Structure formats: C-alpha cells, structure tokens
Amino acid sequence: MKARTLMIQGTASSVGKSLLVTALCRIYARRGFKVAPFKSQNMALNSAVTPDGAEIGRAQYAQAEAARAVPCAEMNPILLKPETTSGSQVVVMGRVLGSMHFRDYHRRKPELREVVGQALDSLRERHELVIIEGAGSPAEVNLKDRDLVNMWVAERADAPVALVTDIERGGALAALVGTLELLEPAERARVRAMVVNKFRGDPALFEGGVRFLENRCGIRVAGVIPHLGDTGIASEDSLDLRKGEPESRGGALVCILRLPRLSNFDEFEPLAREPGVEVRWCERPEDLEGARLVIIPGTKCTANDLGWLRRTGLAGALVRRVHEGQPVLGICGGYQMLGERILDPLGVESSEPDVAGLGLLPVVTRFEKEKSTAPVSLRLGEGLPGMRAAGGAEVRGYEIHCGQVTVAPGAQPFGLRMRTGEDASQVPEGCVTRGGQVAGTLVHGLFENVPVRRALLSEFGVTTAGASPADPYEVLADHFASALDLTYLDQMVGL
Known part of the structure; x- marks a missing residue:
C-alpha cells in the first residue's frame, strides 16, 4: 500500500x-x-x-x-x-x-x-x-x-x-x-x-x-x-540573513563576508548561537574592525564574488588584516579565493578563464564539469587560526564543489581526510600558512562540530557552560x- x-x-x-x-x-x-x-x-x-x-x-x-x-x-x-x-x-x-x-x-x-x-x-x-x-x-x-x-x-x-x-x-x-x-x-x-x-x-x-x-x-x-x-534549525534562504545586523550580540566578534552568491551559510548558525560570540555578516571593509576572526564562506560563483571583494575594498582589507597577523579562514569558495589563481577554461562558473586570487595561500583552483559531493570525516591539523585547541580532533562535514584545488608541495594541510573501507587512508586536505594566520578548507560544516566551537571559544577566552541544548526538532x-x-x-x- x-x-x-x-x-x-x-x-x-x-x-x-x-x-x-x-x-x-x-x-x-x-x-x-x-x-x-x-x-x-x-x-x-x-x-x-x-x-x-x-x-x-x-x-x-x-x-x-x-x-x-x-x-x-x-x-x-x-x-x-x-x-x-x-x-x-x-x-x-x-x-x-x-x-x-x-x-x-x-x-x-x-x-x-x-x-x-x-x-x-x-x-x-x-x-x-x-x-x-x-x-x-x-x-x-x-x-x-x-x-x-x-x-x-x-x-x-x-x-x-x-x-x-x-x-x-x-x-x-x-x-x-x-x-x-x-x-x-x-x-x-x-x-x-x-x-x-x-x-x-x-x-x-x-x-x-x-x-x-x-x-x-x-x-x-x-x-x-x-x-x-x-x-x-538550519535556515534555507538568504532572506533569513539580516544585512548589517549581528546574528548574535556581545562577546568576541566573528565577521563572515556576505558574498553576493553566498551558499551554505547555515553552517555558521551553531556558532552564532554560542554565548560569548557575536557573528556579523559584513559587506564593507569597515565592518571588519575589531573582528577576532574573519571567514570567507562558500559561494556558487567564486570568480565573480572575488571580483565583488575587490570592488568593495574587502580584498585589500583582508590582505592588510593578514599582514597585521590577524586570522582569516576560507571555506570552499572562500578557500579558493585565498589562493594564487582560479582557472575556469570550461566556463563552469565564470566567463573568465583565469583570475588572480588573493595570493594568501599557495594553492591553485581549476574548475571541472564534474561536481564533488560527499560526506567527509576530517582529522584537524595543528595551528589552525582561531581553533588551535581543536588540533587532532576528528570532525564531520561535507564537500560540494566543482573547483579542484592543487596545493603546493610541502604546504601545511588544514587536516587529513579519513577514508575507510578498502581504500582506508589519510589524505591531506586544505592548507594553512606556516604562521597560522590564513587557512582554507573545502569542507563545509566545521562549526556544526562541538570540538571546533569549543576550541574557538577557548581561544577567545570565553568560558562555556556544560548544559546540553535541547533537541531543536x-x-x-x-x-x-x-x-x-x-x-x-x-x-x-x-x-
């Protein structure tokens, strides 16, 4: 029946x-x-x-x-x-x-x-x-x-x-x-x-x-x-984001760039719900003032949104921030923007076949027709900006991207992707600068993991309560x- x-x-x-x-x-x-x-x-x-x-x-x-x-x-x-x-x-x-x-x-x-x-x-x-x-x-x-x-x-x-x-x-x-x-x-x-x-x-x-x-x-x-x-519960639509208003008020400031083709923004909502953290969606360089961490999130149109960063002056603000020793984290498309070049000869996401990145990480992205979509288990590396205490923790997330990233030999990985079954192995994923100011990963969902949020709060000097939240469903x-x-x-x- x-x-x-x-x-x-x-x-x-x-x-x-x-x-x-x-x-x-x-x-x-x-x-x-x-x-x-x-x-x-x-x-x-x-x-x-x-x-x-x-x-x-x-x-x-x-x-x-x-x-x-x-x-x-x-x-x-x-x-x-x-x-x-x-x-x-x-x-x-x-x-x-x-x-x-x-x-x-x-x-x-x-x-x-x-x-x-x-x-x-x-x-x-x-x-x-x-x-x-x-x-x-x-x-x-x-x-x-x-x-x-x-x-x-x-x-x-x-x-x-x-x-x-x-x-x-x-x-x-x-x-x-x-x-x-x-x-x-x-x-x-x-x-x-x-x-x-x-x-x-x-x-x-x-x-x-x-x-x-x-x-x-x-x-x-x-x-x-x-x-x-x-x-x-995770939001579905960017209409749920309020321009210029923090998602949470008071505490250590985390700024997330509100890209025009922002995607998967729901992964930051668990962080915004943490007491002691103020999450703010930013569209201007002056919005970054006082931020303990700046995040470039995922996007459906990486090269086009990188152009928006340059037009708004945010690209220059990010570079200055890194030179001052302040941390920046890129996720998926944000990670690709932090690299040296974004290549799209097949026109998968952009009409621009070759675009210069921000040059803050030794990586190059090439877009392919085939999209990578998979759940991921990741063992975090050491010295990650804003979350050093999470080094070695195994977290879960997911990948959704057409851009395939090549990391320069000898670069420090963001973490190790854990493969199980017959193909059991640990594959380097993402990239971190030696000084630990800049990091990037293709893995979404980091802040949905308690160890990552706790590490971030610890680095901000925020004391957390031990009560478990109620099941939102x-x-x-x-x-x-x-x-x-x-x-x-x-x-x-x-x-």
Whole structure:
C-alpha cells in the first residue's frame, strides 16, 4: 500500500512551509509512523549531501532528520542553485544536469515531471506517510501550465492541502482569501485547512480573524501558530540573513563576508548561537574592525564574488588584516579565493578563464564539469587560526564543489581526510600558512562540530557552560503540536 500524503502549500515564499513540514515530520515520527519529507523542486544555495553523495536542499535534509529518516535524493529530486539573476545550476536526483537560463528550464519542465513522479512514488512505496512541501504560491497563474511544485504535485499524490500564511508580514487574511480565489475549483477543493503562522501576542485576539476566514472560505483554520523566534534549525534562504545586523550580540566578534552568491551559510548558525560570540555578516571593509576572526564562506560563483571583494575594498582589507597577523579562514569558495589563481577554461562558473586570487595561500583552483559531493570525516591539523585547541580532533562535514584545488608541495594541510573501507587512508586536505594566520578548507560544516566551537571559544577566552541544548526538532514539534488541530489533520490524511 502506498503511503498516505499531506501537502503544505503557502501564500508566498518564506511564510513557514518548511518549518511546518519539519514539525509535522517529527510529530508523526514520534507517534510511530514511518515518515518522509518531499519537495519536488527547491531553489536554494543552501544544500546538503546525503550519505550516498547526492546533493539535496538543506531544508529537506533537516526534514529527513526530523522524520528520523535517512536523507535521499528522492526527497528533493530537483534543486535549483541560482548563478545569475536569470539562470541556475540544475541538480536532478542529486547530480548536476547543467546550468540553464530560466526560460530553457521552463521548457524542460514537462519531461522533468516524470522524474518528480517517480521520486514521489518511490518514497510512498517505502514509507507510511509523506509530508509534501510546495514552493512559492499555488496562485501563480502564469506558471500553472508547467507546474512542478504545487497543485500538480497535490493531484499526482492525491494529497489534501493545508495552506499556510505569515501573519507577521501583514495582509494575512487577504493572502489566504486571494490565493483561494485564484485557484481552479478542483484545486480549491483540495485545500482542506488553513494555518496562520508567526502570530505575536494573544491568539484569542485573532478569533475574529479565524471566524472571518472560515465563514468566507468555508475551510477550517487548523492552527494559529505563535511566533517561535530562533528555532535552532538550519535556515534555507538568504532572506533569513539580516544585512548589517549581528546574528548574535556581545562577546568576541566573528565577521563572515556576505558574498553576493553566498551558499551554505547555515553552517555558521551553531556558532552564532554560542554565548560569548557575536557573528556579523559584513559587506564593507569597515565592518571588519575589531573582528577576532574573519571567514570567507562558500559561494556558487567564486570568480565573480572575488571580483565583488575587490570592488568593495574587502580584498585589500583582508590582505592588510593578514599582514597585521590577524586570522582569516576560507571555506570552499572562500578557500579558493585565498589562493594564487582560479582557472575556469570550461566556463563552469565564470566567463573568465583565469583570475588572480588573493595570493594568501599557495594553492591553485581549476574548475571541472564534474561536481564533488560527499560526506567527509576530517582529522584537524595543528595551528589552525582561531581553533588551535581543536588540533587532532576528528570532525564531520561535507564537500560540494566543482573547483579542484592543487596545493603546493610541502604546504601545511588544514587536516587529513579519513577514508575507510578498502581504500582506508589519510589524505591531506586544505592548507594553512606556516604562521597560522590564513587557512582554507573545502569542507563545509566545521562549526556544526562541538570540538571546533569549543576550541574557538577557548581561544577567545570565553568560558562555556556544560548544559546540553535541547533537541531543536523536539522543541519545534512541541511548539507546533500545541497550536495545531492534529485530530483534524489526521482526518484529512485518513489516519
């Protein structure tokens, strides 16, 4: 028997669909159901690597964790990673299909429906319940003829739909009513519930709004969700970053460059949650003043974002910082920028075949068509800037990159990549200058490891408390469960 389904759609992007799906995955998983998340197409520069090396959206990876399921490509069969304002790298079933203009991608949507349908069927055959997330809004009438993400999926999965909106933005009533008005009768009939998200204050004050929605739309409001604040769960979209505002206030300052094509920024969120650290996203040279550590993060467009560093004056500020003996860390694309040259003769990420790097590390990057995606176990080296106390620690992370880095002979590695099985070995990874001011690695996820954060805090002279944080998925599930009409949702699903 195929799994039952429930679909969460929204009145717009960033209204809370992903978090609601994440919460429902944990709610039903802890009730004993074998649950899986599904989002047919995700557009995001935050991605993750499954245990078998497939690349999927970071949100679907987190949802799989919440569902206590093994993340797999079927959970997010299509991932779009924007490269320009009009084009994206297209990842299908965890592997790169190519870079496309949005117009060309739109033409290929009909053939991609088969991929989406097969992925959904595969999940339903292996699970009891699939929680499906839509994208954007189902009322985007100009896209309906080639819909891959909303009502076409709901019909394909025969899924009842809960429509969620964000009341914090304002206009929540109009968003819900307007969305339903623009749906075709058969589509509207699939919408069985409405959810109002991010409510501040006393929910009793919104009882009139609930009555209005139910009377006007003839659909039950299945929950008014109080605003939760920081969930402790990785963010999906750079819209979640607040320009010029620190992610955390007070304490030792860590500056992270807010690159135009910033990717995988969620890996720094665990650091931002540490007491005694202020994490600030920076776009100007003066923003770096007083920083104990500056990080150049990953990017989808390394050469182009390096050009942005030069235009803004940040490149010069980084060089001056290193000459003054202050530490700089580069991760993935940031690591490549710190090197001597970035070569892209095949035009994988840039139209520039040869670009000079910042010259702070003895490495050269060459871009290849084949993308490297893999989970990684890394034994950290000695003398790493800002985290010397973590030397020798074994940490876990992941690689997602097309740039292949060649390190000069005799250079000190950032760490040793640990290989197991028949190919058991320790392979040098990354690079550190002898003075320890500059370091780079291709491995994402360093700050998701407790030893790395503890080493950084120790170097900053920050004393840490020993209390273990609560499981964020449990906190999220409790929060949503207390406000949702779960009995009604069960009836919708047929449980």
